[in-house]
Amino acid sequence: MDFPFIGGRIKTDLLTQNITRHLNLKLNVRETSSTKKAWENVKENIDSGIPVGIKLDCYHLDYFTNKFHFAGHYAAMYGYDENNVYLADTIQQGGLVKASLKNFELARNEKGPMSSKNLSYTIKASNKKYDLKKEIMQAIGNNANNYLNPPIQNISYKGILKTSKEIIKWFKRSKDVERDFKTTAMLMEKAGTGGALFRNLYRDFLKESYQKTKVEEIKESYEMFV
Numbered sequence: 001m002d003f004p005f006i007g008g009r010i011k012t013d014l015l016t017q018n019i020t021r022h023l024n025l026k027l028n029v030r031e032t033s034s035t036k037k038a039w040e041n042v043k044e045n046i047d048s049g050i051p052v053g054i055k056l057d058c059y060h061l062d063y064f065t066n067k068f069h070f071a072g073h074y075a076a077m078y079g080y081d082e083n084n085v086y087l088a089d090t091i092q093q094g095g096l097v098k099a100s101l102k103n104f105e106l107a108r109n110e111k112g113p114m115s116s117k118n119l120s121y122t123i124k125a126s127n128k129k130y131d132l133k134k135e136i137m138q139a140i141g142n143n144a145n146n147y148l149n150p151p152i153q154n155i156s157y158k159g160i161l162k163t164s165k166e167i168i169k170w171f172k173r174s175k176d177v178e179r180d181f182k183t184t185a186m187l188m189e190k191a192g193t194g195g196a197l198f199r200n201l202y203r204d205f206l207k208e209s210y211q212k213t214k215v216e217e218i219k220e221s222y223e224m225f226v
Contacts, residue, residue, distance in 0.1 A: 003180045004170060005070075005113070006163065006188060008197025010146070012072035012114050016053065016121065018142075022135040024128035031117040035109050038118030042077060045122055051078045054087070055119040057110035063089070063097040068183055070191075071115035090193050133213045140209065140218065143202075199225075 009015065013029075020027040030041045045052045057071040058064045075097075079086040084098040099107070108118045150156040174180040187197070194200035206222035209215075 003174060003184070004166070006184060006197070008188075008192050008199060012055070013116070013119070016074075016123075018139070020123060022130070022139055024126050024130050026124040026126050027121060028124070029119065029121040031119050033117050035105050035118065038108060038120070039105070041118075042120050043080070045120075046077065046080060050122055051076050051088075053077075053121045053123070054108065055116050056104075056107040057112070057115065058107070060099075060103045060107035060110065061097075062099045062103055063094050066183070066186060068187075069110070069112060071110050071112050092190060092195065133215075136209045136213055136218075137215070140206075140221075 017027065019025075030038075032038050032041065042052050042054070054075055054077050055071070056073045056075060057069055058073040059067055059069045061073075075087040075089045077085055077087050080101070084100055085104045086096070086098050089095065089097050108120075147156045150158050153159065153162050170180070171177055189195060192198035192201065194204065203222065203225050206218060206225055210218040210222055
């Protein structure tokens with residue numbers, strides 16, 4: 001990447017893996033270096049009425065007005081025709097949107113940081129039951145533990161501290177200071193589901209978790225997080 005990237009979530013792909021594991025859902029992930037096979041993987045599910053999760057580089061998507069490379073973007077595909085694919089993306093990206101078949105292929109097959117080999121996935125229900133309150137508490141506990149015990153200096157609170165020191169050097173590294181820092185600021189404010197680099201998503205998760213569990217500590221965490 002031409003300029004350092006500031007992220008706000010766990011490693012791409014793990015969020016889906018975590019939620020399907022906690023809720024006993026069946027996750028079927030497919031990857032291939034063949035664009036033809038990648039399309040077949042998606043088409044067979046769509047033709048069967050099954051929506052498909054797609055990993056993309058948002059740079060190539062027709063409906064993205066701010067063009068930047070980020071190969072860890074996700075959207076759900078629910079249809080296609082001879083010219084376009086039809087996707088469900090975040091509200092800030094337009095909700096129900098479309099992209100040309102060519103740009104869709106480019107977005108899936110892009111190389112670089114956080115990219116995969118034309119990754120797609122489907123989720124199906126299983127007959128296994130789960131205790132929602134227990135799973136919520138475990139998920140929050142796991143997240144807190146991972147945040148407080150980062151394996152490297154680039155993530156969680158250690159990453160914030162490192163960024164506060166390193167960002168001063170970025171002025172010299174940048175080839176276009178205005179463009180690069182405006183893009184970074186825009187991403188910090190608007191990127192991530194709900195904006196704020198996924199902080200708004202986690203804020204809403206804590207709020208809904210309290211509504212489901214009535215655990216006062218979660219309510220307190222939500223209020224502090226806001």
